[in-house]
Amino acid sequence: MWQAAFPALRLARGRVATIAVNSFVFKQPVLIGDLVSFYARVVKVGRTSITVDVEVFAQRLLPEEVTVKVTEATLTYVAVDRDRKPRPITSQPTAR
Numbered sequence: 001m002w003q004a005a006f007p008a009l010r011l012a013r014g015r016v017a018t019i020a021v022n023s024f025v026f027k028q029p030v031l032i033g034d035l036v037s038f039y040a041r042v043v044k045v046g047r048t049s050i051t052v053d054v055e056v057f058a059q060r061l062l063p064e065e066v067t068v069k070v071t072e073a074t075l076t077y078v079a080v081d082r083d084r085k086p087r088p089i090t091s092q093p094t095a096r
Helices: 002-012
Strands: 016-026 035-045 049-060 066-079
Touching: 002 016, 002 035, 002 049, 002 066, 016 049
Parallel strands: none
Antiparallel strands: 016 066, 035 049, 049 066
């Protein structure tokens, strides 16, 4: 689930490392031919950590079109420097 790291990378403005998989629920299997979409959002920002919620949906076309949630997860990342030591997050999320 490396796609979950994108919002954390953007917010940290640099490297991040996964420090926890807080939850991971497989609701349904992903089938051959499914179109899979990942949606990730930052839910918490600490001094060095970023927690991201992820939802994964599969669009199934046959025998009829239907969209189902297949996975949901919460992951925590820590911003790291070149030496892979935790570093402070200097940017904060902007309101949209």
